Amino acid sequence: MAPVLEVDHLRVHYLTRFGVKIQAVDDVSFRLEEGQILGIAGESGCGKTTLVSGCMGLYIPPLHHTSGDVRIAGRSIIGLGPEQNRREVLGRRISIIPQGALNSLNPTRKIKDLAADMILSHDESADKKQIHERLRQRFERIGMDAEQVLGAYPVELPAGMKQRAVIGISTLLDPKVVIADEPTSALDVSTQKAVIRLLFDLMDEGIVSSMIFITHELPLLRHVSSSIAVMYAGEFVEVGTTEEVIYHPRHPYTKALMSSTLSAEPGQRIRKPVAIEGAPPNLAKPMVGCRFAERCPTVRPACHTERQHLRLVEGRQVRCDYVE
Amino acid sequence: MSSETPKFEARDLTRTYGHGKKLRVAVDRVSFTIGDEQIVSLVGQSGCGKTVLAKMLLRLERPSSGELHFAGQPIARVPDRRHHWRRVQAVFQDPFSAFNQFFTIRSQLKSSFHLFEKSPADAEMEERIDHALRAVNIEPQEVEGKYPFELSGGQMQRMLLARIFILRPEVLIADEPTSMVDACSRASILDYLMKLKRELAMTIVFVTHDIGLAYYVSDSIFIMHEGRIVEQGPPDQVTQAPKSEITRQLLDDIPQLNRDWLKRGTPSDRPANRTA
Amino acid sequence: MKLLLGLFKSPSFLVGIGLFSATVLLALGAPLFFHVDPYTRVGLPFLPPSSAHWLGTDHMGVDMFSMLVTGLRSSLEVGLVAGTVATLAGTLIGVYGGFKGGLVDDVLTAATNLFLVIPSLIVLILLSSSLEHGRSLFLIALIIGCTTWTWSARAVRAQSASLRGRDHVNLARINGYGTFGIVVLHILPYLLSYIFMVFILQTATGILAEASISMLGLGPYDSVSLGKILNEAIRNEALTDGAWWAFAPAMFLVTVIAFALFVINTSMEGVFNPRLRK
Numbered sequence: 001m002a003p004v005l006e007v008d009h010l011r012v013h014y015l016t017r018f019g020v021k022i023q024a025v026d027d028v029s030f031r032l033e034e035g036q037i038l039g040i041a042g043e044s045g046c047g048k049t050t051l052v053s054g055c056m057g058l059y060i061p062p063l064h065h066t067s068g069d070v071r072i073a074g075r076s077i078i079g080l081g082p083e084q085n086r087r088e089v090l091g092r093r094i095s096i097i098p099q100g101a102l103n104s105l106n107p108t109r110k111i112k113d114l115a116a117d118m119i120l121s122h123d124e125s126a127d128k129k130q131i132h133e134r135l136r137q138r139f140e141r142i143g144m145d146a147e148q149v150l151g152a153y154p155v156e157l158p159a160g161m162k163q164r165a166v167i168g169i170s171t172l173l174d175p176k177v178v179i180a181d182e183p184t185s186a187l188d189v190s191t192q193k194a195v196i197r198l199l200f201d202l203m204d205e206g207i208v209s210s211m212i213f214i215t216h217e218l219p220l221l222r223h224v225s226s227s228i229a230v231m232y233a234g235e236f237v238e239v240g241t242t243e244e245v246i247y248h249p250r251h252p253y254t255k256a257l258m259s260s261t262l263s264a265e266p267g268q269r270i271r272k273p274v275a276i277e278g279a280p281p282n283l284a285k286p287m288v289g290c291r292f293a294e295r296c297p298t299v300r301p302a303c304h305t306e307r308q309h310l311r312l313v314e315g316r317q318v319r320c321d322y323v324e
Numbered sequence: 325m326s327s328e329t330p331k332f333e334a335r336d337l338t339r340t341y342g343h344g345k346k347l348r349v350a351v352d353r354v355s356f357t358i359g360d361e362q363i364v365s366l367v368g369q370s371g372c373g374k375t376v377l378a379k380m381l382l383r384l385e386r387p388s389s390g391e392l393h394f395a396g397q398p399i400a401r402v403p404d405r406r407h408h409w410r411r412v413q414a415v416f417q418d419p420f421s422a423f424n425q426f427f428t429i430r431s432q433l434k435s436s437f438h439l440f441e442k443s444p445a446d447a448e449m450e451e452r453i454d455h456a457l458r459a460v461n462i463e464p465q466e467v468e469g470k471y472p473f474e475l476s477g478g479q480m481q482r483m484l485l486a487r488i489f490i491l492r493p494e495v496l497i498a499d500e501p502t503s504m505v506d507a508c509s510r511a512s513i514l515d516y517l518m519k520l521k522r523e524l525a526m527t528i529v530f531v532t533h534d535i536g537l538a539y540y541v542s543d544s545i546f547i548m549h550e551g552r553i554v555e556q557g558p559p560d561q562v563t564q565a566p567k568s569e570i571t572r573q574l575l576d577d578i579p580q581l582n583r584d585w586l587k588r589g590t591p592s593d594r595p596a597n598r599t600a
Numbered sequence: 601m602k603l604l605l606g607l608f609k610s611p612s613f614l615v616g617i618g619l620f621s622a623t624v625l626l627a628l629g630a631p632l633f634f635h636v637d638p639y640t641r642v643g644l645p646f647l648p649p650s651s652a653h654w655l656g657t658d659h660m661g662v663d664m665f666s667m668l669v670t671g672l673r674s675s676l677e678v679g680l681v682a683g684t685v686a687t688l689a690g691t692l693i694g695v696y697g698g699f700k701g702g703l704v705d706d707v708l709t710a711a712t713n714l715f716l717v718i719p720s721l722i723v724l725i726l727l728s729s730s731l732e733h734g735r736s737l738f739l740i741a742l743i744i745g746c747t748t749w750t751w752s753a754r755a756v757r758a759q760s761a762s763l764r765g766r767d768h769v770n771l772a773r774i775n776g777y778g779t780f781g782i783v784v785l786h787i788l789p790y791l792l793s794y795i796f797m798v799f800i801l802q803t804a805t806g807i808l809a810e811a812s813i814s815m816l817g818l819g820p821y822d823s824v825s826l827g828k829i830l831n832e833a834i835r836n837e838a839l840t841d842g843a844w845w846a847f848a849p850a851m852f853l854v855t856v857i858a859f860a861l862f863v864i865n866t867s868m869e870g871v872f873n874p875r876l877r878k
Binding site: 043044045158159160185186187188189190191192193196197200216217218219220222223246256257260261262273275276277279 | 369370371461476477479503504506507508509510511512514515533534535536537540573574577578579580581584585586
């Protein structure tokens with residue numbers, strides 16, 4: 001069975017107004033199988049959101065496709081014009097719940113109208129009444145009070161409900177793949193749980209078949225994904241199953257991420273978190289050697305000059321020559 | 325040496341909005357004491373009233389009824405709020421919207437001196453700014469001439485903290501300082517809070533929705549729900565032997581590594597391939 | 601700065617600024633290159649356009665082209681002055697009321713609504729007609745400005761109110777800044793592009809308002825303006841005589857200027873979108 005989503009050595013860059021080229025995604029490859037949940041973890045600025053745009057075919061300047069391929073159910077989406085992409089791909093085959101979506105909802109439209117807008121942009125001939133009916137059914141099915149939510153304006157809804165409405169709208173056309181980009185960042189912990197539960201309900205109900213979950217909270221993925229890719233400065237630095245990556249991280253960055261997050265377990269002894277010093281590298285400058293070298297606690301002289309490649313270490317991929 | 329007078333004392337403190345049928349009670353007859361040189365956390369879901377309560381402590385909101393005392397005096401005793409702000413300061417949740425996008429970071433840090441009755445000499449101001457920047461592990465050159473949009477979220481949050489190192493208030497109200505910061509940088513923000521308490525004898529009121537963070541940093545935790553304080557006590561007691569259902573729910577809501585958080589089995593149980 | 605560069609890429613902006621610049625150039629440049637004299641009779645009344653007089657003559661035999669160019673300049677001046685006055689008044693009232701909220705806001709909003717409800721044209725007419733002597737261009741502009749500020753006040757007030765609760769404003773408060781300091785340093789910079797757009801619209805409004813009252817015969821008595829040209833054309837039955845050149849060019853110019861300004865404003869909205877954060 002062909003993988004639902006295949007990304008093949010994808011490279012994506014930004015071209016700033018002054019002609020500076022920023023290689024935000026530099027040779028990323030992965031496959032997403034049916035029913036799989038892939039977690040992508042990384043700090044802000046590591047390129048994960050750009051990767052999402054790349055996977056969706058949203059190459060709108062200043063974002064440009066450098067090289068590589070993206071295939072959904074075997075068919076490449078690179079090279080489709082924006083019109084065709086919008087009609088065939090977005091929302092239908094692959095859908096995104098963008099970062100900060102709840103803040104970019106048009107405040108002057110009711111939820112049901114926003115949803116109708118989305119569907120009409122894919123299929124101009126759709127009947128509005130039918131859309132509303134379908135919306136109502138879908139929202140009920142995912143456990144939301146359709147009457148209340150659909151007829152409301154975004155301002156009238158609390159953050160958690162807005163996010164869930166966004167998820168409901170994004171998945172209305174039963175996309176095969178859903179990419180959730182930091183769906184829980186601005187929410188409080190209780191709402192986070194509700195949102196993630198909703199995502200799982202969608203999978204259980206067969207509405208969505210596979211999911212990519214993007215976050216900066218690596219430990220969260222322990223509960224969400226079956227495999228994890230850790231991203232840093234535009235590349236994957238470690239890829240493996242959730243078990244392996246969370247409990248036995250190998251790449252120095254993954255280790256640093258795990259040990260810097262507060263998983264303060266009340267009642268147990270607190271492990272003092274170790275902050276990662278410094279900041280991610282400036283992607284506008286050409287990079288020599290390992291990109292994590294500046295901040296790596298186990299850096300060696302060679303790291304500054306030798307580019308690191310992904311290699312297989314005990315069944316998973318790690319981008320570091322010095323890890324065993 | 326901490327003093328005997330509690331920093332804050334509240335009795336039946338209430339804040340309401342609107343009137344008649346549209347009356348909304350944000351803080352509902354809350355009573356508490358906050359001691360000197362403590363880190364106290366206000367924990368609760370969005371909308372529980374913790375931010376409104378924090379703003380009342382900061383004198384950015386006025387109580388609708390009840391009493392609120394600061395250092396033994398009624399908080400509104402002196403009409404000029406600047407006196408209050410020389411002793412009680414704040415850091416906010418969204419580090420980007422907390423700064424004016426049109427001025428450089430350094431000039432905005434410098435504008436904090438506006439609060440003092442008498443601004444120190446220019447050279448001294450510059451030195452204090454440099455010192456404060458280093459206290460949050462930033463070299464002054466790193467932010468020289470930079471505007472807010474040129475820095476990362478974590479750096480901006482540290483700018484807010486640097487401002488506190490400059491002003492050296494007795495009390496810091498920290499309103500969700502970690503929620504817009506990457507998970508890997510959160511611990512360091514909390515470490516800075518503890519540093520403020522340790523080195524500058526500051527009393528800190530930490531507002532958060534994450535009881536795990538509160539546990540890491542507090543001497544005492546207040547759990548809030550719908551405007552009321554439903555439980556309070558030392559962190560170990562509140563987290564290990566919670567008395568309120570609300571507290572139990574909050575504990576349950578934080579994703580922990582060694583517990584089945586969603587109660588659906590692990591993701592690996594799902595029929596999925598393990599390739600990547 | 602980057603925003604300004606973005607403006608120049610917008611076709612509607614280029615069209616608008618092109619048209620407007622053309623009219624300004626005409627008003628200021630024509631007298632330098634051509635003999636412009638709106639006061640001397642140079643021929644018979646209502647002479648049709650010819651090579652000597654490009655737009656013929658008006659009811660008094662004065663060169664129409666000269667009249668037009670002079671009138672254009674006056675109209676632009678009035679528009680700018682009226683626009684400035686209206687924008688200043690509206691901004692001051694709007695920013696202050698929006699920022700303060702509460703009673704101050706209620707009072708100012710009530711005052712604004714009062715002015716809004718009073719038909720400004722009627723006020724203009726009444727004021728103008730009561731000033732039998734002394735209806736100078738400047739005074740007219742002032743009156744127009746004082747009766748058309750209400751729209752700006754409402755628009756700016758809404759923006760100001762939305763900024764009031766921002767964290768950077770709170771931070772300025774707890775830095776001890778008072779109302780004046782906060783408004784100038786922390787509210788106005790965020791509103792500048794918006795206020796500029798307001799100014800453009802107010803200028804267009806000013807030009808149209810002047811044209812209207814001058815057409816009714818209540819305009820400035822001491823100078824030529826586009827509206828006055830229209831008024832004289834009507835009074836002297838230019839249309840019935842078939843002397844379109846005494847009427848149409850002035851009408852055309854008023855339309856063009858207003859259109860250009862509106863188009864500039866619309867194109868700026870697209871670029872200066874108050875999404876204040878990326």
